Amino acid sequence: MTQADRFRGRTALITGGVSGIGFGIARAFALAGIDLVLTWRNAAHRETTAQWFADQGLPVPRFERLDVTDRARWADLAASLGPVHILVNNAGISVFGPTDCATHDDYDWIMGVNFGGVANALVAMLPGMKALTGPRHVINVASMAAFCAGPQAGIYTASKFAVRGLTESLRYNLIPYDIGVSLLCPGLTQSNAWDSALKRPEQFAGSGFPAVDAAELAQFGTAFDLGMDALEVGRKTLRGMIANHPLILTHPDHREDFEAIAAELLAALPDEAIPAGRAHIEALRRDANRAALAGSRIGISDLT
Template sequence: MGEQDRPWEGRVAFVTGAATGIGLGVAQAFADAGMRLALSYRNEDDRLATTAWFADKGYAAPLFCKLDVTDRARFDEVADEVVEHFGEVDVLVNNAGVSVFGPTDEATYDDFDWIMGVNFGGVVNGLVSFLPRIKQAAGRRHVVNIASMAAFLPGPQAGIYTASKFAVRGLTESLRYNLAPHGIGCSLCCPALTKTNAWTSALKRPEGFGASGFGAVDAAELEQFGTAFDEGMEPYEVGSKILAGMTRNDGLILTHPEHGPDFEELHERVMAALPQEEAPPGRLRIEELRREAMRAADAGIKMQMSDLT
């Protein structure tokens, strides 16, 4: 097999939250593609199970890095560890997150700080720590930020979670234009229902964020909610679709086909909200300049503020 068949062979990837769920599915798909891996984890039992999977497949053991993605100092240490171990880092997958829900109108600062700190802040910390190292590498490179279908579809119990995923979406779609001139691909992945234990996040709330406005966790209600995840897509399938999207350098990777009706409804609602009136020529010219600048940036041309006027 050559470059065309295994384009990521030998590339070094760092994946956060990679000992369970979607992160593990990504790690397994990457390993099958011949990539060298560094994986972050929190739980020792999960790390041991992941180690066993690699051993059973006859693959080289990954570099495991214990990491809380909200710990900026540790994130920077991990980035150094990865480069020291492999000599380079080519791919970053920001996957780690928490799935915590409750009525936004009753949320406290602790609710906002915890969920946004992990789901958005963890992505920021990954980018700040790893992008300088990825820029120093050569050849095929990529950044994947894993959000959720909640980046497009809000829900009444998911206000903060939705806000965090909208933030990851906006950041990633803009970052793609910044990385293109460096020859680095960038993708936003928005999975939907996946067979994971993400529903247990509410049971793992850190002590420092204990003042929740969502009330005490009802274990029975949470377990009932968790049964929905049994119907989800296998994490390895999500990981394989992410790998394929990276190879095509897709800006947006959608993994679940069942959301067509949601996007049709969203498109109709947005188009219906546009005023039915003519825009003045000056505004039309500015918006066309913006569109041209975005197309040029996506093609790898570094754009400046002066290109927008």
């Protein structure tokens, strides 16, 4: 079996798998012989997705309706789906507005979907994945907002920073189980992600953001038309998973940002001696991380 065939015949659960990046990943996976379970909330998107698979002569995925914030529904899926070897936490919302005006409803909605949805999936699905053998992988989809902050996306950015930190830590935890973990951070991609603000649930109606201007939002959506094709993002995601890359970056667009971030971080470090005690603790932390990457299970006692 070649490296590229490792996941052939395995089952992938992709949240939000019937549109945008999720649909791009679903298509790339299906073309590589991976069986699919796709979650959905929009019936029209589900039908379009089913038709694509039929037109391609590919097995039609199993479709499961899911609100990723619904923990009871997650528990039902974990009990009924059977073996899931690949978990792709893709579902999310893109909602923008000035952070200084945000209310609890804004925080609860955006963080609840973008971070809480990932957490719910991990709690529900990891026990079953850990009990399996053979190739398995978790892909948490963040965004370049996991690195690049801006004035109109504070809570969205916070949610993606949170997914980034969670994923980087989770990788250490799952290595002993031979489960790969990747953080996917795509840039601008052709999708309908821009219209999330039009779908705000009633229970989170108390927003502090300015009222949604549909025409202004549609104009913002034209930027997404210039994005990378979602299938290309999916193919790069597949390659990253096969190679077990901890970080999958699909766009070359952000080198300038990364260089500026790196320079700012290094410039902010005080130029002074490090006390021996602190240096020892940091050395232990680095040693523990290296040991974790080699397959060891690390406890708090390893850090002092």
